[in-house]
Amino acid sequence: MRYNSIASKKSVRMFYNQAKHDLIDLLYPTYCVVCGSGGGHMVCGKCLSSIAATVEPSIFHRKGGVSDVRWIEPSFESARAAGAYMGTIKHLVLGLKNSASSCAEPLALLMVVAAGNDPAYISPDDVCFVPSTREKKRERGFNPAEILARRIAAHIGKPISGALCKARKTRDQDELSLSGRLTNLEGAFRVKGNLCPGSRVLLVDDVFTTGATVDACSRALLAGGAREVNVIVAARTPLLSK
Ligand SMILES: [Zn+2]
Numbered sequence: 001m002r003y004n005s006i007a008s009k010k011s012v013r014m015f016y017n018q019a020k021h022d023l024i025d026l027l028y029p030t031y032c033v034v035c036g037s038g039g040g041h042m043v044c045g046k047c048l049s050s051i052a053a054t055v056e057p058s059i060f061h062r063k064g065g066v067s068d069v070r071w072i073e074p075s076f077e078s079a080r081a082a083g084a085y086m087g088t089i090k091h092l093v094l095g096l097k098n099s100a101s102s103c104a105e106p107l108a109l110l111m112v113v114a115a116g117n118d119p120a121y122i123s124p125d126d127v128c129f130v131p132s133t134r135e136k137k138r139e140r141g142f143n144p145a146e147i148l149a150r151r152i153a154a155h156i157g158k159p160i161s162g163a164l165c166k167a168r169k170t171r172d173q174d175e176l177s178l179s180g181r182l183t184n185l186e187g188a189f190r191v192k193g194n195l196c197p198g199s200r201v202l203l204v205d206d207v208f209t210t211g212a213t214v215d216a217c218s219r220a221l222l223a224g225g226a227r228e229v230n231v232i233v234a235a236r237t238p239l240l241s242k
Helices: 002-027 045-053 087-097 101-115 134-140 144-156 178-184 212-223
Strands: 058-061 078-084 126-129 164-166 189-191 200-208 228-236
Touching (some): 045 087, 045 101, 058 228, 078 101, 087 144, 087 200, 087 228, 126 144, 164 212, 178 212, 200 212, 212 228
Parallel strands (some): 200 228
Antiparallel strands (some): 058 078
């Protein structure tokens, strides 16, 4: 009886999530949000190319002397973003977080452009993603970082690994002040296996604010045997003062 009730709750949730996806896709129609042309893509090829041409991807590079990271001492080797959290990229990120599946592919393509020809990004040993909190995943039915990671992994022809998981419960970063963000995730992630020792990992997330989240994940990956972690995100955002 108990199992039936669990199964039925699960199927109701799956139905609800699917219905939500269908509805949101209606609200995010398949015409280009930049130029309005039809053709079934959220951003048409022409507009995607012009956005890609303006990408200035690097947030941090240990050896390249690039550092826009002010809040943390990064454990990762480098970090890149498809763009700033504004305009079309912001629209796509919000759409992705709100279940619009049509937003995932243009973001993944822009992230692959941001990866450039850097072997650390296009030839990693493993592709990992920042895990969601259980509550967020239950609420949304999916993890936006995982969706982006799966598409990027397919584009670069590399395996994806679910190597990271939450080691303990944490608060939602969006609810916290700067100092709260920096301590909330200490020791919050762990490797749950499936990571080759000495591997170079590409870590995927949707938004980079302080870098605290990807840094906590990177520390867990390095502690779990990774040799090097490089980070790619859809958007970088300045931290709003709280
Ligand atoms: Zn267009």
